[in-house]
Every structure is written in structure tokens, then in C-alpha cells.
Amino acid sequence: MGLIAVGGFQHETNTFAPSKADYAAFEDGGGWPPLTFGEDIAPRLAGANIPAAGALAALHAMGHRTVGLVWGAASPSARVTRDAYERIVGEMMARLVQLRDVDGVYLDLHGAMVTEHLDDGEGELLARVGSAVGPRVPVVASLDLHANVTRAMVERSDGLVAYCTYPHVDMAATGKRAARLLDATLNSG
Secondary structure, three states: OOEEEEEEEEOEEOOOOOOOEOHHHHHHOEOEOOOEEHHHHHHHHOOOOOHHHHHHHHHHHOOOEEEEEEEEEOOOEOOEOHHHHHHHHHHHHHHHHOOOOOOEEEEEEOOEOOEOOOOOHHHHHHHHHHHHHOOOOOEEEEEOOOOOOOHHHHHOOOEEEEOOOOOOOOHHHHHHHHHHHHHHHHHOO
């Protein structure tokens, strides 16, 4: 089976909110697990109702190997600071480009991230990931039910899978569905 890079960067931005999400907000998590790197992602998220946890469990059950990139989330707020975005995405990209034999990428995203310098945080992240791995490596992401799906997100991914419920009781299940889509994409040639 394949080697799948797994990462996540979740933020639900409300551009009218008064306070921005800085790097410390992701380090803290604000009710989510704190910012986590590499091999620590799988054990930190194991068993949680979080998309990446469901994806990791499903990918392992299908026989895939996984390598953690970066996973982080912060409470909903105003825009993500440029510093936080570039530091987290920069770390994710640094880890991704070191992988020489990655077969696929799974990303746990929200779909409504706006930063100080980008109106479409996820679209830009997907573009950078795609540039790093090339067009032959599929990239699949899970999204929140409240995602603002953009043309860039669609064009720069091989699949987007959203929650079906509110309250979001199906977050881990959505990660599993995204993992199955990634597996099917890999197996289709």
C-alpha cells in the first residue's frame, strides 16, 4: 500500500470578529488539541471525533503507511495572522518536501480560513501542497459543513469531503470517507 502524508490546518474565520488567530491560538488549540507535529499527530488525535483521527484509522486499516506533517486548529475568530499562517504552512511544506516517495496527501481543513494576506487560506495551502508533490500525487481534504468551497480549492485538490451533520457528530466519519476516496483514487490508476 502507499505512503500517505497527513496534515491539518483548521480555522473558521469570521472577518467581523474583533480578535485575530495568532500562532499562540494554534499552539493552545482553544478546545481543540494543540498544534502538533510529525509522529506526534497520530497518538495525539487517536480516538477523537476529529477528521484526521478518522482518516488515520481508516488509512491504517486499509494497509497504508502514514507520515504526519502538521496538525493544528484554533477557535473561530477573525483573520489568521500572516505570521501564524506562514509559520504553520511553512512547517507543513518543509516536512512534505522531505518526503521523496509520498503516494498521496490527506488534509484536515475547515474550508473557511481567511488570513491577513489571503482571502482563501485553504486554496493557497492546496496550491502549495500540489506544487510540492506534483500532479500525479492525489490530494484529498475533509471540510467542515460550513466551508466556503472556492474554485481554487476544487481545482487544486483531487477530492473534498464535507461533514454531513450539525452538530458535527460525524467529523471522524468524514475523515474516514475522505481516506476511502483517497484510497480509491490511488487504486484507480
